[in-house]
Amino acid sequence: MHLIFFKVAAIFYLLASIVYVTFLLRSESSRCLSGFGFILAGLVAHTISIVHLFMAEGFFAMATGFNALSLFAWLVVAIYTTIQFRDPNPVLGSMAAPIATVLMLVASTLSYQITQPIVPVLKSWWLPIHVSFALAGNAVFTIMAMAGAMYIFQERLIKRKKIGRFHRILPSLETLDTLNRRALPIGFFFLTLGIISGALWASSAWGSYWNWDPKETWSLITWFAYAAMVHQRLALGWRGKKAAMLALAGFALVMFTFIGVSLLFVGHHSFVSLALRMVQA
């Protein structure tokens, strides 16, 4: 059942992406309204899918790569929708919609069922807490990176005096920098909570807070990167283009920690084989 809604949501996101991208390439502003309509429809279907999943299989279903990616996509769309209602701009949608679509497509290539029985160590309330915080942090940093990309593009256009259609449809530098300034502490807060909750969980499961698992290491690196960013912004007053570029660099690190580490390294964060590894550990 939740799979049907998942597919419906993925199709709506795809439609929204098509509408938004055609909007970017052509100038028919009436199109982007229908794009946001598709996003909303997708979000509703997606929410139903996730709620149903949790009701059917419990919060522990978050342990699969499929559901983690699905939840990640949901968070990105939900944050985008909130921003869109407060300060409508079609360009953000033309980045958020394709990203959500890609996440959904990647998720659907992964196994959505828990094939092995869940080991007792995973059956802890720390799982949904830890995963939710970590994914929320990722989603906020994703949106922040989109704003950063738009800032760099808009800044270039203004600096080089290329005042055309792209310049008009992109938000103002001020809007984008404000988005960066507001998102940074929120994302950092979630990331911190994600790491702390992970450490507490590790302590209750294995008796030690920190095991230098690859994901833990890379999360720590990411945390330092964002901590530096918060410091630059607040103490040194870095803003504008520098802040936007840092947001992009930080995002690359986040994505590597989220997806790259799980694929490249062996550890207790590898999605599908999770349960088996636990047994060996």
Added chain:
Amino acid sequence: MIRPTHDFLVLGINHNTAPVLIREKVSFPGNYDGAITRFMTQTGGLLECIVLSTCNRSEIIAVTKDPDSSAENLIRLVSEIHGLNQDRIRPYFYIKKGPEAVRHLFRVTSSLDSMVLGEPQIVGQVKEAFRRDAAANTTGPLLNRLMHRAFFTAKRVRTETGVALSAVSIAYVAVELAKKILGDLEQRQALLVGAGEMAELTARYLANVVKKPIRIINRTFENACLLASQFEGSADSMEKLDDALAMADMVISSTGSCEPIIRFQQMKAVMRRRRHKPIFMIDIAIPRDIEPEVNDLDGVYLYNIDDLQSVVDENIGERRLEAQKADGIVDQEVNKFINWTRSLEWAPTIVALKEKFEEIRTNEMSKMNGKLGSLNEAEKDAIEILTKAIINKIAHGPISFMKQSIKTKKINQHVDFVQRVFGLDEFVSGTEPEEAKTSEYEIDHRN
């Protein structure tokens, strides 16, 4: 025999056909209650009429039986109203009839015929003229419909093309740019360097955009004070320039100095002081006040008058391109509307045809009534439905035959033919607006 004999007529002058000297003479500024429109309608022998009068155009949009003689009448009337010689003003007028009149009105309302292509005021002006003349009772079903379609077309042009999107004056381009850099401008600090004539013009324009008091710096302190007092701003002398730059969000420089006043190294230090908070600088002085290299500093966006002018030029070119797209939309809407007016020609015949068939059906049914008396209610209903279905099926052929004539443009022959074959002459009566009125609502949903 029914034959609607009304046609659309537009008679007018605008910025393309007449110099301002003539345009200001042939205008109708006193037409607040539509009295002039009523006078035109009655004296000019028009069925429906709207008078549109703006700075750049005066137009009479009318429905009439005979466009040619009505146009003559109107030119005579206009020249009499304004006390001008008919033959002197005649060459300045354009006369458009039928589909061309419709297209002209759609283009005017969509701002494709405006002096500044895509300017937004014209829709409001046309709406106002329509509202006034509708209240004065000079419009009827045809003009109501025509205006409704004109506004619809204007809306499509506005939302589906970029005709009205880009800014086409230097001041407007500058304000739009400032908004793209600084966001909301109301609480931003504006700084004017120089207190000459250009600075005064700028200050006047800025006062509409920025709520915070404007700061003015000038070599001669007294002149700065003089200008500042006009706009409730504050004045300073040149020594305070760096401090003012550190505080300002946008700077407009217009001094008559031969040397640059704001230099690269100086601005670099200022940017460090303001922690690279973005600043929008406009240099409208010739020779320049601000060294061009300043634009390379992080957070500084420097535009001079030529930069702004080239944005304006580009935007005008872009609007022209978009206008071609808009003309495609206008063509579509004109065709739709013309098809609708053509449908008025066959609508009464369709009604007559259906009435005749229904009459035959009820006659024959009543003749049969004696023989059908033994049937129960359900069976009687079935026969009703059956006979109605038969006449509808039969009527379908001639009706679609007439409707198809829209494509072949032989509408009159087709309608004539149907009327003669089915002997409808005695059924169809009256051709005039009353008739059109009833049929309007019938066909309304189709377009």
